[in-house]
Amino acid sequence: MENTSKAMIKARNVNVYYDDNHAIKNVDLDISSGTVTALIGPSGCGKSTFLRCINRMNDSIPSCRITGSITLDGQDIYDKTIDVVQLRARVGMVFQKPNPFPKSIYDNVAYGPRIHGFARNSAELDEIVFTSLQKSGLWDEVKDRLDTSGTALSGGQQQRLCIARTIAVNPEVILMDEPCSALDPIATAIIEELIEELRSRFAIVIVTHSMQQAARVSQKTAFFYLGEILEFGDTSEIFTNPKVEKTKDYITGRYG
Amino acid sequence: MLISSAAYFIGRRKALQSVQGDVRQLHSLPGHYGWFSAMTSLLPGMIIILAWIIFGPVIIDNMTLASLAGLEGGEKIQSLSDFDRAIYLNDIHNLAVGDATSRPVTESLTFAAQYYQRAQQDIFWIFSLSAVAISALAATLGIRKISPTMRSRNILERLILSGLALCSLLAVLTTVGIVSSLIFETLRFLDHVSLADFLLGLKWSPQTALRADQVGSSGAFGVIPLFAGTLLITFIALVFAVPVGLLSAIYMTEFASRGARAVFKPLLELLAGIPTVVYGFFAALVVAPFIRTSGDFLGLEIASESALAAGLVMGVMIIPLMSSLSDDVISAVPQSLRDASYGLGATKTETILNVIIPSALPGIVSAFLLAASRAIGETMIVVMAAGMAANLTANPLEAVTTVTVQIVALLTGDQEFNSAKTLSAFALGLALFTITLILNFIALKVVRKYQEQYD
Numbered sequence: 001m002e003n004t005s006k007a008m009i010k011a012r013n014v015n016v017y018y019d020d021n022h023a024i025k026n027v028d029l030d031i032s033s034g035t036v037t038a039l040i041g042p043s044g045c046g047k048s049t050f051l052r053c054i055n056r057m058n059d060s061i062p063s064c065r066i067t068g069s070i071t072l073d074g075q076d077i078y079d080k081t082i083d084v085v086q087l088r089a090r091v092g093m094v095f096q097k098p099n100p101f102p103k104s105i106y107d108n109v110a111y112g113p114r115i116h117g118f119a120r121n122s123a124e125l126d127e128i129v130f131t132s133l134q135k136s137g138l139w140d141e142v143k144d145r146l147d148t149s150g151t152a153l154s155g156g157q158q159q160r161l162c163i164a165r166t167i168a169v170n171p172e173v174i175l176m177d178e179p180c181s182a183l184d185p186i187a188t189a190i191i192e193e194l195i196e197e198l199r200s201r202f203a204i205v206i207v208t209h210s211m212q213q214a215a216r217v218s219q220k221t222a223f224f225y226l227g228e229i230l231e232f233g234d235t236s237e238i239f240t241n242p243k244v245e246k247t248k249d250y251i252t253g254r255y256g
Numbered sequence: 257m258l259i260s261s262a263a264y265f266i267g268r269r270k271a272l273q274s275v276q277g278d279v280r281q282l283h284s285l286p287g288h289y290g291w292f293s294a295m296t297s298l299l300p301g302m303i304i305i306l307a308w309i310i311f312g313p314v315i316i317d318n319m320t321l322a323s324l325a326g327l328e329g330g331e332k333i334q335s336l337s338d339f340d341r342a343i344y345l346n347d348i349h350n351l352a353v354g355d356a357t358s359r360p361v362t363e364s365l366t367f368a369a370q371y372y373q374r375a376q377q378d379i380f381w382i383f384s385l386s387a388v389a390i391s392a393l394a395a396t397l398g399i400r401k402i403s404p405t406m407r408s409r410n411i412l413e414r415l416i417l418s419g420l421a422l423c424s425l426l427a428v429l430t431t432v433g434i435v436s437s438l439i440f441e442t443l444r445f446l447d448h449v450s451l452a453d454f455l456l457g458l459k460w461s462p463q464t465a466l467r468a469d470q471v472g473s474s475g476a477f478g479v480i481p482l483f484a485g486t487l488l489i490t491f492i493a494l495v496f497a498v499p500v501g502l503l504s505a506i507y508m509t510e511f512a513s514r515g516a517r518a519v520f521k522p523l524l525e526l527l528a529g530i531p532t533v534v535y536g537f538f539a540a541l542v543v544a545p546f547i548r549t550s551g552d553f554l555g556l557e558i559a560s561e562s563a564l565a566a567g568l569v570m571g572v573m574i575i576p577l578m579s580s581l582s583d584d585v586i587s588a589v590p591q592s593l594r595d596a597s598y599g600l601g602a603t604k605t606e607t608i609l610n611v612i613i614p615s616a617l618p619g620i621v622s623a624f625l626l627a628a629s630r631a632i633g634e635t636m637i638v639v640m641a642a643g644m645a646a647n648l649t650a651n652p653l654e655a656v657t658t659v660t661v662q663i664v665a666l667l668t669g670d671q672e673f674n675s676a677k678t679l680s681a682f683a684l685g686l687a688l689f690t691i692t693l694i695l696n697f698i699a700l701k702v703v704r705k706y707q708e709q710y711d
């Protein structure tokens with residue numbers, strides 16, 4: 001672990017409410033650059049909710065209320081002076097449900113680079129689209145039909161399209177909400193390779209229900225239970241020697 | 257009615273009794289048996305009442321006329337033409353209720369009126385009594401048939417089904433009736449004026465001569481100026497209403513806080529509830545003079561009735577339609593698409609322009625088409641604000657007239673039913689109907705295609 005000490009995102013005492021539903025309770029979490037942090041826990045425990053707090057996607061849910069602080073490079077992201085648009089360009093997100101735009105595959109991937117003006121000409125844009133699709137393992141499947149609609153792809157292809165769309169913006173932090181839930185083992189392996197590659201430059205947070213995947217790709221693991229983090233530490237530590245009984249039950253499959 | 261509700265309870269009780277109150281042994285719920293008996297009594301009764309409403313007057317009239325045949329001068333009535341007999345009958349009716357008659361009251365007329373009154377009462381009683389009797393009979397028959405194994409639930413389901421089918425049939429038949437009468441009258445109109453003259457003629461002045469030897473007796477029935485006027489006003493209305501409606505819908509869905517939405521939305525919908533007559537005099541008394549004075553100020557010659565005034569007010573009228581339809585389609589764009597766009601660091605404007613509007617576009621187009629067909633069919637505003645002159649012009653400052661206005665003009669006042677002038681109203685109606693039908697059809701098609709997109 002080269003630079004785990006340098007925490008990039010610090011969440012302190014975060015609480016999230018949906019109206020009266022207290023979804024996240026007093027969560028503290030450090031996310032470091034160069035690290036993959038896995039969030040695991042039973043369904044409905046608040047993993048997605050917490051993930052969405054990190055790039056303020058919860059802003060668009062009227063009933064959602066957040067207290068506590070989350071800082072990115074020492075800056076409070078909920079501060080009034082923060083430009084949400086810039087924040088989201090730095091902190092990209094792959095959603096739990098694939099949500100391609102009803103546009104062509106090419107336009108889906110090119111969307112981010114276009115609005116941020118990354119490409120000076122169409123050749124550069126082509127290049128970005130190509131590498132993004134290549135890295136997400138979709139290029140070979142779609143290279144002949146880049147102009148067909150993204151919504152006409154299969155569920156797993158859509159998921160990879162959304163990953164390609166996110167990495168095309170070149171964010172510093174990537175939040176992935178179950179990015180492999182609809183993928184076959186081969187596509188999953190490609191995404192895990194991609195995560196490993198991205199890790200060298202970025203911070204990655206991944207929500208997953210696959211314990212093997214968490215063990216394979218992550219260096220840190222946080223176990224969420226009913227809105228709280230019951231245990232947070234090195235992945236190797238948590239999977240071999242969990243300190244909390246609930247964690248042990250969960251990762252050995254006895255939860256429920 | 258009373259009998260039916262009584263039948264309901266009796267049938268229900270009998271069903272229960274037949275199984276000693278053990279509901280599980282019944283094939284259907286007790287209520288179903290009750291409904292079954294009620295229906296068996298209600299339906300025959302209803303049929304009789306219906307028959308009375310339809311045939312009663314005819315029977316009475318014939319009886320009255322027949323009774324006159326015995327009187328002196330009776331044969332004369334038999335020999336009258338259909339038309340004169342109808343007038344004679346009308347006089348009898350009038351006298352019976354004490355109204356003025358069109359001829360001197362003769363003895364036979366008084367006699368007939370009295371006879372008519374009596375017959376009316378008699379027949380009424382015969383029919384109501386027989387209705388009651390038949391209902392009761394049917395109810396007893398129905399109730400007797402009740403047994404635990406009877407599938408009253410299924411019978412009831414079938415009855416309800418046929419009731420529903422009947423209602424939809426009624427709606428369809430009405431439409432078919434209206435359309436076919438339009439077509440029929442249009443064909444009669446085309447006897448007077450050729451189709452080419454009608455569709456391609458550039459002049460509209462539907463005066464037909466009262467006497468055949470009058471000068472200029474043949475009117476001109478060229479429909480083009482009317483449709484040009486319609487299109488001009490519709491165009492002005494849409495140019496005004498579509499951007500305003502669309503932008504306000506975008507504001508409502510994407511920007512307005514919940515509080516603002518709660519205030520603005522009902523207000524906009526209130527605009528949709530204003531009767532068009534009110535819009536009309538608003539157009540004629542406020543907007544048109546205003547345009548005229550500001551035109552004077554700019555040195556423009558503006559008629560007191562102008563297409564511009566009518567178009568603008570019509571625009572105001574269709575804003576709520578446009579905005580609430582667009583509001584619906586924009587809200588139907590899944591939140592996940594907005595999230596995707598925001599998640600990539602797009603601003604609100606970028607998201608609206610690049611994601612929301614393209615996704616909602618088919619719906620917006622169909623909202624546009626519906627608004628257009630509403631504008632084309634609108635009458636009141638144009639009557640009051642745009643005038644009656646059938647000018648063929650593209651100048652929005654002149655008075656123009658529209659198809660709907662001309663239909664009103666053609667049919668108000670005393671008209672000879674067979675004249676080309678009156679018949680042309682049907683032809684105009686058919687043309688208008690075809691156009692709005694096509695627009696609605698396209699709009700529906702587009703909406704359907706749009707709905708498939710998110711499946």
Ligand SMILES: Nc1ncnc2c1ncn2[C@@H]1O[C@H](COP(=O)(O)OP(=O)(O)OP(=O)(O)O)[C@@H](O)[C@H]1O
Pocket residue numbers: 018021023042043044045046047048049050061063096
């Ligand atoms: N948009 C919302 N509005 C109201 N409540 C919500 C909303 N989203 C989530 N919740 C609530 O917040 C809690 C946590 O949900 P969240 O989606 O974060 O769970 P999760 O851990 O991601 O579950 P899963 O593994 O099934 O995805 C749940 O009780 C859920 O009902």
Ligand SMILES: [Mg+2]
Pocket residue numbers: 047048049096177
């Ligand atoms: Mg989730």
